[in-house]
Amino acid sequence: MILLVLLASGLIAAVTIYQYREEAKDYHEERLQRKERAIQQSIGFVLRETTYPVTTENIPLIFKDEIFEIDAIHNLQIKLYDLDGQLLKSSKRTLQIDAEERCLDPEILNVLSNTLEHRYVIKNKVAGHTFQSSYTYIMDEKFKNIAILNLPYLENDDFFNKELKEFLLRLAYAYLVLIFVAIIFAYLISKFITKSLKTISDKMSETRLEKRNKKIEIKASSEEIETLVNSYNSMIDQLEASAVKLATNEREQAWREMAKQVAHEIKNPLTPMRLTVQSFERKFNPEDKNIHQKLKEYSDTLIQQIDTLSSIASAFSNFAKMPAQKSEELNVVLIVKMALDIFNEDYIEFYPETEEIIAKFDRTQLIRVVTNLVKNGIQAIPDTAEAPKIVVRVFSTQDKVSITIEDNGSGIAEETKSKIFEPKFTTKSSGMGLGLGMVKNIVETYNGSITFTSQLGKGTIFTVAFPKH
Numbered sequence: 001m002i003l004l005v006l007l008a009s010g011l012i013a014a015v016t017i018y019q020y021r022e023e024a025k026d027y028h029e030e031r032l033q034r035k036e037r038a039i040q041q042s043i044g045f046v047l048r049e050t051t052y053p054v055t056t057e058n059i060p061l062i063f064k065d066e067i068f069e070i071d072a073i074h075n076l077q078i079k080l081y082d083l084d085g086q087l088l089k090s091s092k093r094t095l096q097i098d099a100e101e102r103c104l105d106p107e108i109l110n111v112l113s114n115t116l117e118h119r120y121v122i123k124n125k126v127a128g129h130t131f132q133s134s135y136t137y138i139m140d141e142k143f144k145n146i147a148i149l150n151l152p153y154l155e156n157d158d159f160f161n162k163e164l165k166e167f168l169l170r171l172a173y174a175y176l177v178l179i180f181v182a183i184i185f186a187y188l189i190s191k192f193i194t195k196s197l198k199t200i201s202d203k204m205s206e207t208r209l210e211k212r213n214k215k216i217e218i219k220a221s222s223e224e225i226e227t228l229v230n231s232y233n234s235m236i237d238q239l240e241a242s243a244v245k246l247a248t249n250e251r252e253q254a255w256r257e258m259a260k261q262v263a264h265e266i267k268n269p270l271t272p273m274r275l276t277v278q279s280f281e282r283k284f285n286p287e288d289k290n291i292h293q294k295l296k297e298y299s300d301t302l303i304q305q306i307d308t309l310s311s312i313a314s315a316f317s318n319f320a321k322m323p324a325q326k327s328e329e330l331n332v333v334l335i336v337k338m339a340l341d342i343f344n345e346d347y348i349e350f351y352p353e354t355e356e357i358i359a360k361f362d363r364t365q366l367i368r369v370v371t372n373l374v375k376n377g378i379q380a381i382p383d384t385a386e387a388p389k390i391v392v393r394v395f396s397t398q399d400k401v402s403i404t405i406e407d408n409g410s411g412i413a414e415e416t417k418s419k420i421f422e423p424k425f426t427t428k429s430s431g432m433g434l435g436l437g438m439v440k441n442i443v444e445t446y447n448g449s450i451t452f453t454s455q456l457g458k459g460t461i462f463t464v465a466f467p468k469h
Helices: 002-049 066-075 106-114 158-206 223-283 293-320 332-340 363-380 435-445
Strands: 079-081 087-090 118-128 129-140 145-154 328-331 347-350 358-361 389-396 399-406 449-455 459-467
Touching: 002 066, 002 129, 002 145, 079 118, 079 449, 106 118, 106 129, 158 223, 223 293, 328 332, 328 363, 332 347, 332 358, 332 363, 332 389, 332 399, 358 363, 358 459, 363 389, 363 399, 363 435, 435 449, 435 459
Parallel strands: 347 389
Antiparallel strands: 079 087, 079 145, 118 129, 129 145, 328 358, 389 399, 399 459, 449 459
16 A cells, blocks of 8 residues: 555656656747747738838848847847858857858758748757757748858756646655655554454364354454354354264274273183083082082182282273372472382382472372372383392473483383384283373373383383472
8 A cells, every 4th residue: 555655656756757857858849939939920010011123132231130139029149141051140148150051951951941831940958958950041022041040048947946846845845745654554454454363363272173263253353354253153163063973983983992901800810710610510419528618719719810800990991080180299319219118129219309399299199199100100010130120210390390210111112102102012921001090190180291202121210290270
């Protein structure tokens, strides 16, 4: 908008300057023609009133004094030449006349005699001023050419230049006001447009698949912005429907996989229980002297498998149950130390940054997180390891608390790293693999994160971080 105003002002200024110059050019040409006609009439009057015979030779006598009167009346210098271009008489008040003025150029005589109008005008520029010089014939009463009239004319553009400067100055004032108004208007328009776009941009940056997104509501917007807003709102509706459908499918798939895993784990202890009962039924003999010993073995086997079933049920229950959002201010260092006290392994080392790090967390859930990670570390260390070692550290930054559990066990293979937090995944020969999934579930409930680094054959470091408040 501002550029258009500037271009318009420049174009109008250029057109104005061109128009003034054309008007000045036409004015000078018409003025010279008027002067020429008036002087021709004065010369004709002198020729009619003279007592001398009207011939070329008598021109200096006829216009001896009259040429100065005509010059004074019309305020224009007059020169009279014969038909061969020789100067006869001049109103120029000087003692010396230049050689160029005494004799006309042959080209002038040629053009003058061969044109239909018998008129020739030359334009010259001297010291920045434009001079016109017209040449016409003077005729007697019988329309016979007797002399050549030359009128030198200086184009005085002072008046036009003054008018042009005044007009351009007024135009500059008008366009300064117009540009100022255009800047304000452009600023308001841009603010109006960018405000709507900023709102749309903010909403788009806040769009998340896992949460309910708000639609954009913008009043008094342009048609294009309204179309964009409607498209975004329609996308939000589709996204919400897709998210609900995806969540439902994922939930169903997760529970389906969990049910398969639980069924598989339950079948494992049921098979030995069935075989034990069948074997006892076939071999039962009340009179056998070792009957009590066999009954004890039979009972121990069933109890062992029942305990396995109970542990499976407890693990599944613990994972399925979301930890309560119970936040209490506690000393993380003290709670971690309490969690480590239940382990009998003497190779567990604890290094807190300070004696006290206060944060908001659930005491029971924090103990569960630490014990699960330490237990995983213990199970990751082979029985043949020469110097087993687990190092637990607690430290804090400005707004976060971090707990690291480092072991020198067998590590995690590259192909299993992406599955380590999946609820049904485990690398152990027994168990359901719900521990790390449960830990991740607890930590993320408190807006925290759990990450790990591992090298195969060297060990693994798990890092749990959560906000202090």
